[in-house]
Amino acid sequence: MIGVLIEYDFMRNAFYSALLSSVICGIIGTIIVEKKLVSMSGGIAHTSFGGIGLGFLLGIEPLIGGVGFAVSAALGIASIKRRTSTEADTLIGMFWAVGMALGVIFIALTPGYPPDMTTYLFGDILTVSSRFVKILALTAFMTVLLSISLFRYLKGYLFDEEYLKILGINTTFMEYLLYISISVGIVFLIKVVGIVLSIAMLTIPIATAKIFSRDLGRIMIYSTLIGSITSIGGMWFSYMYNIPSGASIIMVSILVYALTYPVSRIISKKRV
Amino acid sequence: MNIIDINNISVEYFGTKALEGVCLSIVDKEFLSIIGPNGGGKTTLIKTILGLVKPSSGIVEIKKGLRIGYVPQHTKFDRNFPISVHDVIITGRIKPKIRMFSRYSEEDKRLTDDIIERLGLETLKNRQIGELSGGQLQKVLIARALVTEPDLLILDEPTANLDAENKNEIYKILHKFNEDKAVILVTHDIEYLNNNKRHVVLLNKKIIYSGDSRRNNHEHYHGERT
Ligand SMILES: Nc1ncnc2c1ncn2[C@@H]1O[C@H](COP(=O)(O)OP(=O)(O)OP(=O)(O)O)[C@@H](O)[C@H]1O
Ligand SMILES: [Mg+2]
Numbered sequence: 001m002i003g004v005l006i007e008y009d010f011m012r013n014a015f016y017s018a019l020l021s022s023v024i025c026g027i028i029g030t031i032i033v034e035k036k037l038v039s040m041s042g043g044i045a046h047t048s049f050g051g052i053g054l055g056f057l058l059g060i061e062p063l064i065g066g067v068g069f070a071v072s073a074a075l076g077i078a079s080i081k082r083r084t085s086t087e088a089d090t091l092i093g094m095f096w097a098v099g100m101a102l103g104v105i106f107i108a109l110t111p112g113y114p115p116d117m118t119t120y121l122f123g124d125i126l127t128v129s130s131r132f133v134k135i136l137a138l139t140a141f142m143t144v145l146l147s148i149s150l151f152r153y154l155k156g157y158l159f160d161e162e163y164l165k166i167l168g169i170n171t172t173f174m175e176y177l178l179y180i181s182i183s184v185g186i187v188f189l190i191k192v193v194g195i196v197l198s199i200a201m202l203t204i205p206i207a208t209a210k211i212f213s214r215d216l217g218r219i220m221i222y223s224t225l226i227g228s229i230t231s232i233g234g235m236w237f238s239y240m241y242n243i244p245s246g247a248s249i250i251m252v253s254i255l256v257y258a259l260t261y262p263v264s265r266i267i268s269k270k271r272v
Numbered sequence: 273m274n275i276i277d278i279n280n281i282s283v284e285y286f287g288t289k290a291l292e293g294v295c296l297s298i299v300d301k302e303f304l305s306i307i308g309p310n311g312g313g314k315t316t317l318i319k320t321i322l323g324l325v326k327p328s329s330g331i332v333e334i335k336k337g338l339r340i341g342y343v344p345q346h347t348k349f350d351r352n353f354p355i356s357v358h359d360v361i362i363t364g365r366i367k368p369k370i371r372m373f374s375r376y377s378e379e380d381k382r383l384t385d386d387i388i389e390r391l392g393l394e395t396l397k398n399r400q401i402g403e404l405s406g407g408q409l410q411k412v413l414i415a416r417a418l419v420t421e422p423d424l425l426i427l428d429e430p431t432a433n434l435d436a437e438n439k440n441e442i443y444k445i446l447h448k449f450n451e452d453k454a455v456i457l458v459t460h461d462i463e464y465l466n467n468n469k470r471h472v473v474l475l476n477k478k479i480i481y482s483g484d485s486r487r488n489n490h491e492h493y494h495g496e497r498t
Binding site for chain 1: 400
């Protein structure tokens with residue numbers, strides 16, 4: 001494996017992307033799992049398809065369109081929910097479907113040969129460019145910086161937002177910051193595992209990490225480590241057996257989850 | 273001296289009135305008890321004071337710089353959240369101004385340990401928040417409110433699911449706190465009120481009765497009696 005990594009640029013890029021996206025997933029995933037924003041994140045990911053389609057139509061980088069749509073979806077869902085009596089769950093469903101529909105329409109309107117959307121839907125880690133690796137590195141760096149430097153506020157906000165508000169903390173700012181970080185993180189994941197599979201990357205490593213710890217910070221660190229191992233493992237399978245990378249990464253991570261639980265039970269029984 | 277002035281507050285939830293023209297002043301160092309039927313608007317009044325609910329008319333004036341500690345009736349948080357008892361309590365020391373890389377000071381830590389000791393929570397402090405009984409959780413929430421060193425402590429039915437011993441313990445803590453600070457207590461514990469003559473307000477959308485039962489000649493009535 002090392003030889004292939006050194007030899008081929010695309011493998012090196014894939015390797016870096018796997019590591020960097022695991023960092024993003026470990027932190028953002030823990031946040032969405034603990035704040036019960038999993039279906040919201042699914043909605044954000046799917047809504048971004050509309051922006052990707054718009055990117056193709058306008059001839060700009062599709063992921064820029066995707067970020068635009070994702071951030072608007074997150075802030076839109078939050079503010080409509082606050083102003084009306086419509087449940088967040090319902091709104092998420094609406095944004096989800098409308099985003100996908102817009103994407104399909106924009107792509108149909110795009111002149112010329114229709115672009116291949118499967119990389120966006122299911123991801124392809126073996127085709128990421130070194131420019132994308134740099135963007136991913138910047139995103140991962142920002143995610144780590146924000147979560148470490150504001151960790152106490154983050155923890156307090158995730159646990160009991162109302163109490164932080166009473167203490168005089170600007171929770172609206174926290175909410176916006178959180179939603180924007182989640183949206184940006186998710187869109188860059190799309191390139192690696194795709195829209196349909198991104199939610200798995202944001203939940204499976206966290207579920208595995210939670211078997212070992214009940215501390216927010218540790219869950220973030222463990223899920224980053226678990227995510228790194230499973231995504232590099234998955235990437236390797238993808239390369240070796242020529243299967244789509246997004247799907248193989250997810251199968252490896254669910255396998256690790258399924259094996260971890262019984263193994264941890266046996267270990268903890270032995271200790272007693 | 274008044275620390276809070278509530279001027280003619282009305283609150284509506286999607287068309288139904290929860291509070292109608294409530295006027296109330298809270299004097300420094302007083303112990304105000306609020307009673308009333310379920311749905312009478314007690315929690316709503318408190319949330320209006322805290323700024324969590326916006327009144328449809330009227331204003332709440334709060335003395336500048338007044339620090340308020342709050343023990344909610346219904347906790348909205350997820351009890352399975354990965355946070356320890358100690359970390360929940362120390363959250364009360366978090367600074368309002370969001371700064372990057374801010375840390376809890378030695379004083380924050382010392383105050384937290386003090387409160388933990390005073391409320392007898394030492395053995396529980398490293399437990400995850402979901403591993404507590406209802407009464408233990410209630411004490412943790414009181415600790416989180418006290419650690420802020422508030423000038424006013426607002427408690428919304430803090431003794432609702434406590435046994436007699438814990439109830440008395442909480443009342444003792446409140447009385448000690450009340451020696452130099454103000455308390456607002458929402459309660460259904462009439463027995464307690466009978467034994468502790470204090471300023472009591474009966475709330476059912478409006479203030480039905482407000483009186484200081486320590487000084488019977490100062491009783492006064494608002495609006496019609498029911
Ligand atoms: N979030 C809300 N949305 C709509 N109506 C509400 C909401 N909260 C309270 N209400 C209504 O406002 C009224 C007052 O409720 P509130 O919770 O203030 O009563 P309470 O005096 O605290 O009752 P309890 O003794 O049961 O705690 C009730 O009729 C209730 O149905
Ligand atoms: Mg109430």
